[in-house]
Amino acid sequence: MKNIGMIALFLMVIACNQKQKGESSENNSNQETEKVAYNHNGSVYDIVENPLKEAYFGEQHLHTAASMDAFIAGTRLTPDDAYRFAQGEEVIVNGKPHRINRPLDWAAVTDHAEFLGEAYTLMNEGTPGYDSEAAKAMRNAPDLKTALTVYKKYVLDALAGGDAHPDFWQGYEAVKSQWQVNIEATEKHYTPGKFTTIHAYEWSSAPNTANLHRNVFFRDTNLPDMPFSANEGPSPQELWDWMKTQEANGVKVFCNPHNPNESKGMLFPEVAMNNKPIDETYAKTRQHFERNLEMMQTKGNSEVVPDFWPNDEFADFENAVSLQEYYGRIFEKHNFIRYGLNRGIKYYEDLGINPFKYGFVGGTDSHNGAMSNVEEFNYVGHHGMADQTALDRSRNEQDGEMYNRDMNPGGLTGVWATSNTREAIWDGMHNRESFATSGPRIKVRFFAGNGYKNTYDSYEEMIKDGYSKGVPMGQNYEGTEAPEFLVWAIKDPIAPNLDRIQIIKGWVENGEMKDEVYNVTASENRLKADGTVTPIDAPVNMETGEFNKEKGAPELMAVWKDPDFDPNQNAYYYVRVIQLPTARYSLWDEIRNPDVHYPEDTKRVIQERAWASPIWIEPKN
Amino acid sequence: MKKFIKEPLVHFLLLGFMIFGYYYLNKTDDQSGNVIVIDDAEYDYLLGLWKNQWKRDPNEQEIKAFIDQYLRQEVFYKEALALNLDHNDIIVKRRLSQKMEAVSNDLNAMINPPDEGELRAFYDKNKSLFQFPDSYSFHQVLFTNNESNLQEEMEWTMQEMNDGQGIPKSLQLKLSLPNKWEDRTEADINKAFGGDFASTLDTLPINRWTGPVESGFGQHLVFVSKKDTGRWADFEKIKPYVEKEYEYQTELKTQEQVYRDLLEKYPVIITSKHMPERIKKSYVER
Structure with a gap:
């Protein structure tokens, strides 16, 4: 089996070579x-x-056997295997045997x-x-x-005793040896134009079990000889110091934090880890x-979460x-x-600069080496032996963290880029022209500008206007007039139609932080004058798991103006x-395994979604 | 005689005997079994391991450390053997059986180096392994299911386009889907369109607008200009890959055969009353 992919790849290369060059672009206007x-x-690649x-x-968060926790849980797939998957x-x-339902465009x-060295020892006989x-254990x-023991x-x-490493760590x-193995796998699988790989690793600091983890991404092959781990520096500022040194060496690098929900208030803090207030620097x-x-x-x-945003339906x-039942991650x-x-x-209002100016990405954090295995009907767990069967998923806990x-x-990350190359994908993420989805391949575009039309004859005209008369997601709107927000989305071709598009606004008013959700368009003209939307009845078939194929819209588009826009705010x-409702993996597990029953309070049906990165208004005064 | 030589188990046993013989001959100075000898070969081996990891020469302290480690392991190992601790230890069992299986893998290369004829026969017999993915060149326009007068609009548009009109502006890049698709594999097309769209292309006529064909987005009119299906890579061009695949497939076969043959050598008697009958039977009847 292992050779077949190689052959397919080889055949593709031949096929490309056989293609005639210089075909004209007739009917291509x-x-x-x-x-x-x-x-x-x-x-050279075409x-x-x-x-x-x-x-x-693509996937921007994945672990293989080279992550020691994944290894102990039974994962033996290497970075090379993960890229093949x-x-x-x-x-x-x-x-x-398992296969992704739809291959990815890019992956990291x-x-x-923290434990790359141990992973190298574990996997290389004779070292x-x-x-x-x-x-051995x-x-x-x-x-x-046994694995947990x-x-x-x-x-x-060892960690509790102040040792950052188990006793067999070789230094x-x-x-460096394992980092090199990861680098080589990442290089090997890069096929510009077809499949992009990005050099990356995770810095996994968790002071007092507050998750401050960050994934670190490099733009090219100018790479450090070793990644900087939480063992060398557990505070984000130390990580940035290291990144600064890297930049001085010409390394292009950024990072994305994850799981603010496990951060115990430390990801968006009032004071830095050295207890000093957040300042301009x-x-x-x-x-x-x-x-x-x-x-x-x-x-x-x-x-x-509904606890703090009860009005967000x-x-x-x-x-x-x-999560809240473990480690005090309330x-x-x-x-x-x-x-x-x-x-x-x-x-920004206080310091003149926004420390939390983030775009959005989605990932799996799978510890199985199974990149973006995000489709509900194709889920086989993400944590080795802990959640590999439907029965395990229905009743086990993920040790010390949460219920399976x-x-x-x-989730999944979508990046708007001019080509499928490492530079273009990295730049797209770096410019925050990226969006997250909860798994489906919904595409969403978002612009703020002036002079947009309410409808366009063609997609091309709309996108050209989007850029030429405004800015895309991830940027600041700099105009002096009230902005028009142009938003557009299409469905995933294998998923149900779309329900609606919302714009979420957050602002500061007299020092107070506020936010509101606006419905800006809904399928089948369900958006009412008062801004509410008539609910849609598009049930999932609980016997077969099938979604409704009639209701909703394949495409939604709107130009929206904020009724309360204030240029000084x-x-x-x-x-x-x-998206319209679909079956959750818990329902698929029950349909396929009559003996498996999830507890009553488990959701069987979900409404998947996409989130486009923000556009900011930063008044100049 | 030829048949005999091709029998994997014979080679397997022969190889096993050779490995045994090698160790037997090399251990002559170790008759009592409780002497630990570190000769040049052993020392160089340990040194090599060390250097392999650290990419440099060890200093004296480090040499002492790895020799210590080696001796420590040896004495405990020998003592464990003397006490028969290796018997029925699950980890030892697993390791030894892995070693033996590895021997059978190596066997494969020894007894089955394919000649040109065999390779070609393998290629002919397993053509599906060397098939190009089906690919298509086509144009498409999309109508979504919620449009008014859908059927009429499609028929009218199809006629217009078959009469030589270009793609109407309102149907260009609709929902951002490109109209023109060139030499794209079925998997690629499937990813972009969903539904049965990709698998339907093969049934469509060439060089005229036809349809509707359903996708995950709606109904399409399609103009297929080129189909590349059922093509195989030329044997000469991909010979190294045929060879690799041949090796892999025969390796699997050899492994299985050695396992079967060994199973003959060790009669299996199942007295367990707890084992399900059907499974028990499958071993009795093999």
């Missing part, structure tokens, strides 16, 4: 794509460039930097430490219970290096509420993204696109 030559590592940009879907090849996930492996008692744990004995207890040379540095927040992943959606979605308003965006603009049934398959606007 409406699609201004052009073929250009692209160089990487001494090879790639397609689209000035209107295309949405490329992302491109549609079958791999063995927890002993069973983000193994934990010193390979035969140590701890390493980690390799041979036959079931979840091993993890506690050799990792957690930084081993870390802090804010500037943070905005410079931190570009996107992970809106959603297997351990929950971090946008909002779509807030109750994959909130991972059982939900508080300041652990959620909408609060963070609000706090950011308030800091509260997890979800994770600090504000942000972001977009939420709501």
Whole structure:
């Protein structure tokens, strides 16, 4: 089996070579794509460039066997395997062959930097430490219970005793060796124009179990010889210091934090980890290096929760509420993204710079090496032996973190880019022209400008107007008049139609942070004059899992003006696109396994969605 | 005789005997079994392991450390053997069976180096492994299901376009879907359109507007200009890959055969009353 992918790849290369060059672009006036030559590592690739940009879907948060926690839980897939999975090849996930439902356009492996050295020892026979008692125990744990005992004995207890590493750690040379293995896999699978890979890793700091993790992304092959881990510096400021040194060496790098819902208030703080108040330098540095927040992943959606946003009718979605039963990670308003965006603009008011100026991405955080395995009907768990079967998912807990049934398959990132190349995808994320989805391949565009038309004859005309008369998602609106917001979305071709598009506004009024959800368009003319939407009845078939195919709209578009716009007010606007209901994996598990029953309070039906990155208003005074 | 030579189990046993013989001959100075000898070969091996990891030469302290580690392991190992601790240990069992299986993998290369004829026969027999993905060049226009006069609009537009009119402006890049698709694989098309759109293309006539064809977005009129289906890569061009695939497939076969043959050697008697009958039977009847 393992060779088949290689052959497919080889055949594709031949097919490309056989293609005649210089075909004319007859009947092509409406699609201004052009073929250009692209160089990487001494090879030239024919790639397609689209000035209107295309949405490329990919994974920006994934662990393989090179993350020691994943290894102990039973994962043996390497970064190389993970990239093969992302491109549609079958791999063995927890002993069973598995395949992604639809291959990805791009991907990044983000193994934990903290234990890379141990992972190298564990996986390479003959290296010193390979035969140590701890390493053997980690390799041979036959079931979840043993694995957890091993993890506690050799990792957690070592950490508690002040040791950053289990006893078989061989030092930084081993870390470098594994980092090199990851680099090589990332290089090997880069096929410009077809499949992009991005060099990356995860910095996993969790002081007092507050999750401050960040994924770090590099633009090219100018890379550090070793990643900076939380062992070298547990505060974000130390990470930025390291990134600064990297920048001085010409390395282009940014990072994306994830799981604000597990951050115990420390991701959007009032004081830095050194207990000093957030000042201008802090804010500037943070905005410079931190570009996107992970809106959603297997351990929950971090946008909002009903507890603090009771008027948001779509807030109750994959909130991972059982997180609160462990480590004292109680939900508080300041652990959620909408609060963070609000706090950011308030800091702007005080400091003249916004430390939390984030766009949105989505990821899985799968520890199975299964890139963006996000489709509900294709979910096989994300944590090795802990959630590999329907039965495990329905009744087990994810050790010390949450219930498995509260997890979800994770989110996806869409990036608007001119081509499927490493630079274009990285730049797209860096410019925050990215959006998150809860899994479906919904595409969403968002512009703020002046002079937009209410309808357009063509998509091309609309997008050209979008850019020429305004700014795309991720930027500041700089006009002097009230902005018009142009928003557009299309459905995922294998999913149901769309329900509606909303714009969420946050602002600061007399020092107070406020936010509001506006319905800006809904399918079948359901948007009423008072701004509410008539509910739609598009039920999921609970026997078969099928969604409704008649209701809703495949495409929605609107130009919206904020009725309360104030040019002197600090504000942000972001977009939420709501899809019609579909079956959650819990329903698929029950349909396929008559013996499996999730507890009553588990959701069986969800409304998936997409979130477009914000556009900000930053008054100049 | 040829048949005999091709029998994997024979080779397997022969190889096993050779491995045993090698160790037997090399351990002559170690008759009592409790002497630990570090000769140049052993030392160089340990040194090599160390250097492999650290990419430099060890200093004296480090040499001492890895020798210590080695001796520590050896004495405990030997003592464990003397006490028969290796027997019925699940990890030892797993490791040894893995080693034996690895031997059978190596066997494959020894007894089955394919000649040109065999390779070609393999290629002919397993053509589906070397098939190009089906691909198409086509134009499409889209109508969504909620449009008024959908049927009439489609028929009228199809006629216009078949009479030589270009794609109407309102149908250009509709829902951002490009009208023109060139040499795209079925998988690519499926990803972009959903529904049965991609699998329907093969049934459509060439060089005229036809339809409607359903996708995840709505109804399409389609003009297929080129179909590349059922094409195989030329044997000569992909010979190295045929060879790799041949090796892999025969490796799987050899492994299975060695397992089957060994199973013959060790009679299996199942006395368990707890094992489900059907499973029990499958071993008795093999």
